[in-house]
Amino acid sequence: MLIANRGEIACRVIETLHRLGVTAVAIHSEADAGARHVRMADVSVCVGPAAAAESYLDIEAVIEAARRTGAEAIHPGYGFLSENVAFARACTEAGLAFIGPDAHALEVMGDKIRSKNHVAEAGVPMADGISEPGLDDEALIAAVAAMTYPLLIKPSAGGGGKGMHVVERPEDLPEMLKTARRVAASSFGDDSLLIEQLIRSPRHIEVQVLADAHGSVVHLGERECSLQRRHQKVVEEAPSSLLDAETRERIGQAACDTARSVDYRGAGTVEFLVSDEDPERFYFMEMNTRLQVEHPVTEQVTGVDLVEQQIRIAAGLPMTLTQDDIVLHGHSVEARVYSEVPEAGFLPSTGTVLALREPSGEGVRVDSGLRTGTVIGTDYDPMLAKIITWGADREQAFARLEHALGETVVLGVETNLSFLRSLAADPDVRAGRMDTTMIDRMVPQMAAPEPDAQLAEAAALWVFGEDQAAAVGPGPAGWRHDGWRTGGSACPSYLVRYTPASPEAPPVTYSVLLNGSSQVEDLGPASPTTGILDSAGPEGAGRVVRLSRDGTSMPYVFVRGATGPEGAEVWAWSADFSGMLTVLDRRAQTLGRLAQLEAEQVTAAPEVTAPLPGTVVAVEAASGETVSAGAGLVTIEAMKMEHRLTAPMDGIVRISVDVGETVSRGQVLAAVEVAEADQTAEASGGPAEESDGSHEREA
Known part of the structure; x- marks a missing residue:
């Protein structure tokens, strides 16, 4: 069987194939040649360059890989081609079994407009909205004129929360429609949109179903997926703490009715919105005709291997499960580990995994595609791994999740691990008080994690200890750099600086x-106390380090990054922090201060730079135009998300890029210059001293 996917889902499918004795064929792009799923597979085939459109989404290349390797079936995983009707048909025409439903179900459920109209005829409850095909922006605006705001725009062909936009005011609708169409066209090749009434305090509840070719349809209970950011799920659990037994039975029956309405085959998920204020009422959202990212929590509470069931059904075998056989045991919760910065609006991050430790223990499962040396770029989704825990009850499952997240180490790239841990410990989350807007409300109030004084001291000691041996070396003692003096040794002094990824957060500096x-x-x-650390870095391997101070000791993980005039980069992990620090010796401190003094003599226009590599998809202003602070300038797309960059101040803009241009991280996209009259006024007022905004502390 060929797995037409990558990352953790490819690894997950391969595990079941090996258990069943099925040869696993992996495909990969040139960028993924050394990926974990490639190493796990029995056979692997390169299907193209890094860009997904030229590799994982290339139907002809994937089918050819199956032919070359003698594969009999293709498992699409999720995302990529998993819900692509043309791909399913291409598999059938090539004599390959497609592990998923037939083209009819894919066509009906893959189009949100068609699916809502179809399921409504089956009697499944619907939320108010406009879901007519072929409507342009003007027609949509007219159609929702009588609806109450806020509204929700959704791509008809979309999935995974991409391209969804909340509209709070009628005057925002025209611009939001333009953005939604652009995202829908680039992500799904179809810019059709629908608009729904936004349900206040919504809970996202979905039901897992299985259906075979012999008329059997069963559901495996529900999952709660209300903790979301950007309409994408972050934490999921099974079962939901919201539903009572009677509602659970009704929503499960509605999911089975939905599957029967399209003569469904395989594993699928029917998604519903449930109002937190009225949990007995639920509304159909969509049906996902594939395996879901969050399927492990259902497997944990039912004991059913969903991938195995998909394979059995695709092979034409009848299900051996009946509805009475499916009993939920305990509780399971999953957290998605992303390469992103929550405090910077969940901006995706890039880098290379230099050190890795994944958790283990009773009730802990990890679905991961990571290994050291994995390059996290912008060509694919930023999800890295999933941490899943099971407990006898909901409290134990969340307690185990919080502990497992605290044991997870990923260095070399920014992640959301600290955020996930705080989310798992949040009193409202633990009590089941949540909805799909909770994270959006929480983030502005959350403090970004910072290194403490002990971590800074440990980093300086570790770097200093490594450099000490090299500094002493052969040669006259008077030329040593270890603090030696003729009258005795001076205590070496270091600065340890942490620069948050969020531009609004000031740097933190410790004097050590x-x-x-x-x-x-x-x-x-x-x-034996900290477990196995899988590590390999360009400047040396990641190390487990223990700091002893005042009779107590604390474990840390460090891995060296680049070392230059700005100081030594050190990726650091502790129980409460993960990120990159810069350790500056006396020389680096002096050079840094000289550079700062030089920069203060130069008047530069405030620049707008790319926060990460991507492609320019929109330019909203023209060079020479006068703009106000906050006005949109350039929008770039990276990791399947759009990032709109705005003017930092009032002034005259200079645009440096065009639509379609590929940009690198830190590249200047635009600059805003103060108008000549304003410059004259500033000059007459004289220069003013300003702080660099950093917090300096002592360790």
Whole structure:
């Protein structure tokens, strides 16, 4: 069987194939040649360059890979080609079994407008909205004139929350429609839109179904997926704490009726919105005709391998499960680990995994496509792994999740691990008080994680200890850099700086004086107290380090990054923080101060730079145009998300890029210059001293 996907889902499918004794064929892009799923598979085939459109989405290349390797079936995973009707037909024409439903179900359920109209005829409850095919922007605006705001725009061909936009005011609708169509066209090849009434305090409840070719349809209970950001799920659990037994039975029956209405075959998920204020009422949203990212929580509480069931059904075998056989045991919860920065509006991040430790223990499962050396770029979705826990009850499942997240180490790229841990510990989440807007409300109030003084001290000690041996070396003692002086040794002084990824957050700087009161012990890449650390970096392997101070000790993980005039980069992990620090010795401090003084003498226009590599999809202003602070300038797309960049101040804009241009991280996209009259006024007022905004502390 060929797996037409990558990352953690490809690894997940391969595990079941190996258990069943089926040869697993992996496909990969040139960028994924050394990926974990490629190494796990029995056979692998390169299907094209890094860009998904030229590799994983290339139907002809995927089918040819199946032919070359003698595969009999193709499992599409989720995303990519999993709900593509043309791909399903191409598999059938090539004599390959497609692990999924037939073309009819894909066509009906893959189009949100058609699916809503179809399911409504089956008697499944619907939310108010406009779901007519072929409507342009003007027709949609006219059609919703009588509806109450806020509204929700959704791509008809979409999935995974991409392209969804909340509209709070009628005057925002025209611009939002333009953006939604652009995202829908680029992500799904179809810019058809529908608009629904936005339900206040909504809970996202979905039901897992299985249906075979012999008339059997069963549901495996529901999953709660209300903790979302950007309309994409972050934490999911099974079962939901919201539903009572009677509602659980009704929503399960509605899901089965939905599957029967299209003569469904395989594993699918029917998604509903449930009002937190009236949990007995539910409304159909859509049906996902594939395996879901969050399927592990259902597997954990039912004991059913959904991938195995997909394969059995695709092979024409009758299900051996009946509805009475499916009993929910305990509770399971899943957290998605993303390469992103929550405090920067969940901006995706890029990098190379330099050190990795995944959690283990009773009730802990990890679905991951990570290994050290994995390059996290902008060609694919930013999800890295999933941490899943099971408990006898909901409280135990969440307690295990919080602990497992605290054990997870991913260094070399920014992740949402600290955010996930705080989410798992949140009192409202633990009590089941949540809805799909909860994360959006929480983020502005959450403090970004920062390194503490002990972590800064440990980093300086670790770097200093490594550099000390090289600094002493052969040669006259007077030229040593370890603080030696003729009258005795001076205590070395270091600055340890952390620069948050969020542009609004000021840098944090610790002044560290190494006076011998603390010591670090390098425990190496493996330790009985901290577990196995899988690590490999360009400047040296990741190490488990223990700082001893005042009779207590604390474990950390460090891995060296680049070292240059700006200082030594160190990726650091502790129980409460993960990120990159810069350790500056006396020389680096002096050079940094000189550079700062030089920069203060130059008047530069405030620049708008790309926060990560991507493609320019919209330019909203022209060079020479006068703009106000907050006005849209350039929109770039990266990791399947759009990022709209705005003017930092009032002034005259200079645009440096065009639509369609590929940009690198930090590249200047635009600059805003102060108008000549304003410059004159500033000059007459004289220069003013300004702080760099950093917080300096002592360790």
